[in-house]
Amino acid sequence: MNFLIMNIPLNITSTIHDWIYSIMPETAASITIMVLIAVIYLALFAIIGLYLVLLERKVAAWFQLRLGPNRVGPWGIFQTIADALKLVSKELTSNDRIDKFLYNLAPYFVIVSTLIGISVFPFSKQFQAFDINIGLFFLFAVSSIGVIGILVGGWASNNKFALIGAMRSGLQTISYELSVGLSLLTMVLLTGTLQLSEIIEVQRTGGWLILQGHIPAIIAFMIFMIAGTAETNRAPFDLVEAESELGAGFHTEYSGMKFAYFFLAEFINMFIIASIAVVVFFGGWLSPFGITDGITWFPEVLWFLIKVVMIIILMMWFRWTFPRLRVDQLLTLEWKYLLPINLANLMFMAVIIWMNWTI
Amino acid sequence: MADQELETKIKTEEYFVNMGPQHPAAHGVLRLLLTIDGEIIKNVEPDLGYIHRSIEKMCERDSYQQIVHLTDRMDYLSSNINNEAVCLAVEKALEIEVSDRVKVIRTIISELTRIASHCLWWGVMGMDLGALTTYFYAFRDREYINDIFEETCGARLTMNYNAPGGLMFDIHPNFVKRTKDFIKHFKTKIPEYDRLVTGNVIFQKRTKGVGVLTKEDAISYGVTGPVARGSGLSSDVRKLHPYSAYDRVDFKEALLTAGDTFARYEVRIMELWESISIIEQLIDNIPEGEIKATTKAVIKLPKGEYYQRVEAARGELGVYINSTGTKNPYRVKFRSPGFSNLSVLNHITKGSKIADLVATMASFDFVIPDIDR
Numbered sequence: 001m002n003f004l005i006m007n008i009p010l011n012i013t014s015t016i017h018d019w020i021y022s023i024m025p026e027t028a029a030s031i032t033i034m035v036l037i038a039v040i041y042l043a044l045f046a047i048i049g050l051y052l053v054l055l056e057r058k059v060a061a062w063f064q065l066r067l068g069p070n071r072v073g074p075w076g077i078f079q080t081i082a083d084a085l086k087l088v089s090k091e092l093t094s095n096d097r098i099d100k101f102l103y104n105l106a107p108y109f110v111i112v113s114t115l116i117g118i119s120v121f122p123f124s125k126q127f128q129a130f131d132i133n134i135g136l137f138f139l140f141a142v143s144s145i146g147v148i149g150i151l152v153g154g155w156a157s158n159n160k161f162a163l164i165g166a167m168r169s170g171l172q173t174i175s176y177e178l179s180v181g182l183s184l185l186t187m188v189l190l191t192g193t194l195q196l197s198e199i200i201e202v203q204r205t206g207g208w209l210i211l212q213g214h215i216p217a218i219i220a221f222m223i224f225m226i227a228g229t230a231e232t233n234r235a236p237f238d239l240v241e242a243e244s245e246l247g248a249g250f251h252t253e254y255s256g257m258k259f260a261y262f263f264l265a266e267f268i269n270m271f272i273i274a275s276i277a278v279v280v281f282f283g284g285w286l287s288p289f290g291i292t293d294g295i296t297w298f299p300e301v302l303w304f305l306i307k308v309v310m311i312i313i314l315m316m317w318f319r320w321t322f323p324r325l326r327v328d329q330l331l332t333l334e335w336k337y338l339l340p341i342n343l344a345n346l347m348f349m350a351v352i353i354w355m356n357w358t359i
Numbered sequence: 360m361a362d363q364e365l366e367t368k369i370k371t372e373e374y375f376v377n378m379g380p381q382h383p384a385a386h387g388v389l390r391l392l393l394t395i396d397g398e399i400i401k402n403v404e405p406d407l408g409y410i411h412r413s414i415e416k417m418c419e420r421d422s423y424q425q426i427v428h429l430t431d432r433m434d435y436l437s438s439n440i441n442n443e444a445v446c447l448a449v450e451k452a453l454e455i456e457v458s459d460r461v462k463v464i465r466t467i468i469s470e471l472t473r474i475a476s477h478c479l480w481w482g483v484m485g486m487d488l489g490a491l492t493t494y495f496y497a498f499r500d501r502e503y504i505n506d507i508f509e510e511t512c513g514a515r516l517t518m519n520y521n522a523p524g525g526l527m528f529d530i531h532p533n534f535v536k537r538t539k540d541f542i543k544h545f546k547t548k549i550p551e552y553d554r555l556v557t558g559n560v561i562f563q564k565r566t567k568g569v570g571v572l573t574k575e576d577a578i579s580y581g582v583t584g585p586v587a588r589g590s591g592l593s594s595d596v597r598k599l600h601p602y603s604a605y606d607r608v609d610f611k612e613a614l615l616t617a618g619d620t621f622a623r624y625e626v627r628i629m630e631l632w633e634s635i636s637i638i639e640q641l642i643d644n645i646p647e648g649e650i651k652a653t654t655k656a657v658i659k660l661p662k663g664e665y666y667q668r669v670e671a672a673r674g675e676l677g678v679y680i681n682s683t684g685t686k687n688p689y690r691v692k693f694r695s696p697g698f699s700n701l702s703v704l705n706h707i708t709k710g711s712k713i714a715d716l717v718a719t720m721a722s723f724d725f726v727i728p729d730i731d732r
Contacts, residue, residue: 060491063492064491064492064494064495064496065495065496065499066495160374160376161376164398164713235489236489236561238489239714242489242714243383244383244384244486244487244488244489244717245384245713245714245717246713247382247383320491320492321490321492321555322489322490322559322561323485323488323489323490323556323559323561323562323565324488324489324490324561324565324714325561325564325565326564326565326712326714326715327398327712327714328712329561329564329565
């Protein structure tokens with residue numbers, strides 16, 4: 001749907017742009033356009049979130065010998081919309097001794113950080129709201145704000161299970177951020193730029209980065225997937241909400257739409273991690289072997305989404321087959337294995353670039 | 360030295376957490392009072408009684424035929440084995456010799472119950488460790504057994520298939536064929552269980568060396584069943600004091616010495632194979648004969664004390680009946696495996712993490728109505 005608006009006729013967006021500038025003064029026009037873009041991104045956010053939930057439920061069902069949602073609409077496509085309507089209309093309950101201000105603030109931390117993250121996404125060449133020259137760094141920085149929301153929410157809930165969950169989240173995010181950052185840094189050595197659109201353009205000539213950087217790139221990709229899964233607090237790293245240990249973890253005391261914010265943010269985070277993987281390792285919106293390069297009308301965003309969905313299905317595969325790690329094993333994995341491997345890998349990559357061994 | 364300095368500077372405090380009575384890992388209404396320092400468990404105090412139904416007291420009110428039906432509700436996952444225990448005790452007191460047909464059918468159904476129970480345990484163990492898919496795999500296979508039971512006696516869980524003196528009804532004509540089909544199906548599924556969970560490196564890390572129970576502790580706490588056998592304590596009643604048709608089949612007692620959660624897991628997987636082997640040996644030659652020995656309509660046990668032990672899915676189940684010669688027992692006492700096994704929980708989980716407690720509890724396979732009765 002989005003690629004229809006954004007991609008086929010570039011002139012539609014520019015027509016709207018010109019029309020808005022023609023009917024109102026410049027300041028008002030630019031504000032209007034910003035608001036319009038924000039609304040589009042909010043809608044995108046909701047659609048991505050809801051349909052990833054549906055995808056997760058379907059994927060889970062395929063893994064678990066079930067059918068998954070199939071009652072609301074064909075193939076259950078309206079199931080999550082119905083769920084969202086239910087959550088919106090639910091009463092917001094909380095216990096008595098919460099820290100009201102922080103309790104209400106926490107979901108917004110989580111949701112806003114993911115929303116800012118989504119703004120720099122290069123969905124396609126024409127469809128990127130915010131192409132800054134430190135794109136990768138920015139994305140990485142804002143996506144880690146979310147953990148503050150989880151910590152605050154767990155603290156303000158006045159629930160011991162929530163507090164344990166929040167503290168685990170702190171441990172986990174601080175540790176795994178290192179691995180995410182270092183594995184991306186390895187790839188940045190190869191591209192020489194942090195701007196997301198340029199990272200993709202580099203791959204147009206030399207092939208996808210995972211091929212260009214061969215061994216160290218593959219190692220970096222594997223580390224990125226492990227650490228990225230941990231960053232999103234998904235199984236096998238879902239200690240934050242380990243339901244067999246902590247009930248529901250940090251969002252035990254949240255209900256209705258506030259719970260839904262946490263819930264949607266988790267799925268958007270997964271989308272963000274998968275998108276970074278696609279941009280940095282798999283050539284973003286570029287088609288494999290340039291098969292659609294000649295076709296000018298072909299929506300490039302389609303390639304981007306196909307790749308992202310494949311990475312997301314990989315992450316769902318992790319979730320539905322692996323048991324959960326214990327908290328000390330989680331830290332051992334990061335500090336004793338991933339981090340040293342990552343540092344060595346970074347050196348290895350530097351040597352490869354220095355010796356000009358890249359493909 | 361540095362650690363000590365840190366400890367004096369940062370003051371930590373122990374705190375209490377109520378794990379249960381409504382908690383996903385408790386599998387029922389077990390309440391654990393945890394004393395925790397951060398993630399480290401200092402003390403575990405089980406608090407029971409949330410599902411106490413005075414089954415032992417109700418037994419004093421009921422006739423011997425009626426007692427059988429109450430025992431379904433103790434360990435509902437091995438309900439048939441509980442029924443069998445009471446029937447064996449009453450038959451022992453009346454000195455009734457049941458026919459070979461009854462013995463063989465009882466053994467087959469008890470082993471099917473054991474497989475069903477272990478299947479459910481396997482699913483739930485995976486779920487407690489965070490692998491949710493195991494639950495659905497296990498229920499797929501358990502469903503076959505429940506269908507077999509439903510066809511034969513009409514019930515899927517609380518079966519009431521045994522009665523003092525024999526069985527309620529004869530087996531369904533399809534029973535043999537369907538059991539064979541199930542065995543054929545299930546033999547291909549246990550390796551699948553192994554591929555999904557047993558070989559998984561995270562699963563092994565989570566279970567090996569966790570919740571170690573030594574053989575000495577197992578003896579002194581009265582631990583039985585797969586938990587004791589995981590610690591190298593030979594305690595299989597089927598082997599040590601054979602009842603029903605267990606003396607005529609050839610099977611190995613699953614015995615491992617490590618005593619950790621993984622050993623208990625392995626023991627149960629081995630028991631699945633042994634149960635299959637027992638059923639295979641018996642299913643082809645179920646002897647002809649009466650399905651119920653003649654008993655009086657009102658059973659009166661002679662004055663005295665009677666005790667019968669059987670191997671339930673969770674360990675040794677003992678039935679003690681004290682009779683004064685009337686139609687009701689004077690006192691009935693069940694020695695349930697879950698209660699004794701629960702008593703050792705504090706001892707082996709002290710000093711471990713919350714996640715270890717959950718893993719250990721999963722490997723103990725508690726059924727709370729069995730503990731509370």
